Amino acid sequence: MRGLWILGVLLVLTSALSLCLGGSRTGPAEILEWMQHRLPVEDAAYVEMVMTTIRFPRTLGAIVVGSALGLAGALLQTVTRNILAETDILGINGGAALGVVIGISYFSAETMLSWQLFAISGALLGTTLVMWTASRGRGGLQPLRLVLAGLAIASTFQGLIGYILLQQQNSLDQYRFWVLGSLSGLSTAAVLSILPACLLAFGLSAWLYRGLHALQLGDDVASSLGHRPGLLRLLAVGAVTLLTGCSIALTGPVVLLGLAAPYFARGFSKGDMARFLIYSALSGAVILLAADLLARTVIAPYETPLSVIVVFLGTPILIRLARSSDFTGEASA
Numbered sequence: 001m002r003g004l005w006i007l008g009v010l011l012v013l014t015s016a017l018s019l020c021l022g023g024s025r026t027g028p029a030e031i032l033e034w035m036q037h038r039l040p041v042e043d044a045a046y047v048e049m050v051m052t053t054i055r056f057p058r059t060l061g062a063i064v065v066g067s068a069l070g071l072a073g074a075l076l077q078t079v080t081r082n083i084l085a086e087t088d089i090l091g092i093n094g095g096a097a098l099g100v101v102i103g104i105s106y107f108s109a110e111t112m113l114s115w116q117l118f119a120i121s122g123a124l125l126g127t128t129l130v131m132w133t134a135s136r137g138r139g140g141l142q143p144l145r146l147v148l149a150g151l152a153i154a155s156t157f158q159g160l161i162g163y164i165l166l167q168q169q170n171s172l173d174q175y176r177f178w179v180l181g182s183l184s185g186l187s188t189a190a191v192l193s194i195l196p197a198c199l200l201a202f203g204l205s206a207w208l209y210r211g212l213h214a215l216q217l218g219d220d221v222a223s224s225l226g227h228r229p230g231l232l233r234l235l236a237v238g239a240v241t242l243l244t245g246c247s248i249a250l251t252g253p254v255v256l257l258g259l260a261a262p263y264f265a266r267g268f269s270k271g272d273m274a275r276f277l278i279y280s281a282l283s284g285a286v287i288l289l290a291a292d293l294l295a296r297t298v299i300a301p302y303e304t305p306l307s308v309i310v311v312f313l314g315t316p317i318l319i320r321l322a323r324s325s326d327f328t329g330e331a332s333a
Contacts, residue, residue: 003268003275007282011063014289018059019051021293023300026050057186062288064191065183065247066257068198070284071205072243073258074265074277078212079236082146083321086259087123087244090150093255094157095126096248101161101175105168112193112249120197120245127237129153180305181252183292194246201239205277208235213273255307256314257284263317287313 020028026047033039034047069087076085076092087093099122103109109118134149165172211232214222219229247254264287265279291309298304 003265003279004282007268007279007286010286011282011289014286014293015059015063018062018289018293019055022050022055022296023303024050024054053187057188057191058183058292059289060188061183061186061191061250062292063285064195064198065251065254066261066285066288067281068201068243068247068284069254069257070261070265070287071202071277071281072240072247073284074262074280075205075212075236075240075243076258077262078216078273078276079233080146081216083262084147084259084318086256087240088154088253088255088258089147089318091126091130091153091157092123092240092244093126093248093253094154094161095129096120096123096245097179097253098122098157098161099125099245100178100249101164101171104174105164105171112190115249116194116197116246119249120241123241123245123248126153126157127241131237178252181254181307181310182295182303183251183306184303186250190250194250197242197246201242202281204235204239206274208232208239209274209277212236212277216273251306253307254288254310256318257287257310259321260284260287260310260314260317263321 020031030039030043030047031051034044034051037044039047073086076087076090077083096119099118099120100109100115102122103114103118107114107118109115130146130150130153133153134146137145161175165175211222211227214225214227215229215232222229222232261284262276262280264283265276268279269276287310288306291306291313294309295304295306
């Protein structure tokens with residue numbers, strides 16, 4: 001339980017900092033006076049605007065999206081038994097991005113619901129193509145083959161996105177802002193709109209955790225314990241698709257978060273699948289909150305793209321895992 005306490009304290013701390021700090025002049029002292037109703041009317045109105053329309057939605061969005069992508073990475077690593085499995089590396093992010101671009105360019109998608117539907121459809125397409133490609137030929141679904149298939153599919157999606165944007169210039173500016181990943185401009189309503197799908201995926205993951213734990217011991221062992229490996233993988237991939245599609249529709253692609261969060265969670269979980277999934281979600285939320293806080297404050301009043309901050313953390317982890325002997329083994333909780 002030590003890991004839960006540590007991650008819980010970090011989550012509360014980063015959430016408080018996210019609410020108290022930002023690019024504006026509103027700091028902890030002003031917020032405390034606002035909460036005690038000690039500010040003049042004009043100053044109180046300004047602080048209330050900053051808190052309710054900017055900082056609270058961003059903080060809530062970081063918690064929801066971070067936990068969703070952290071859990072998605074943990075599920076993907078579990079069902080593929082590959083510690084390098086991540087939604088961006090395996091082309092799922094690219095599929096979701098392609099779906100959103102198609103929705104914007106050809107179907108005039110403007111609402112968050114429509115973006116979610118196109119993103120989820122694209123993520124499902126990316127997942128299906130990568131899993132099908134990697135499982136072809138001798139040896140079945142192997143870690144290296146899965147990564148190579150994901151990179152190939154992701155590159156193909158990026159090429160298609162570039163082609164569509166060249167044909168649809170009106171979509172280019174909107175895509176430029178969205179593709180770098182950002183929590184700016186979020187509303188509480190937009191964050192709440194993805195919550196039902198995320199909660200469904202969270203609940204599905206909780207229901208699957210015993211089967212996923214058995215799956216770590218191999219398909220034969222899982223089958224002997226009464227589980228169906230094929231169905232487990234299908235449902236887990238469905239949860240990953242929901243989590244990834246909704247998150248990308250809201251914030252744009254946030255690369256390597258699904259790799260970094262399980263990496264830290266694995267050190268706390270000590271082989272327990274339930275803890276691994278919970279800690280991955282908590283780690284994702286903490287990492288994204290910290291990254292968004294840096295994005296707002298490093299060059300304030302300007303904002304650094306969110307993915308740039310996360311990449312600085314995720315890339316060393318990716319290099320370390322690729323160089324380690326664990327690459328040839330299976331991911332474990």
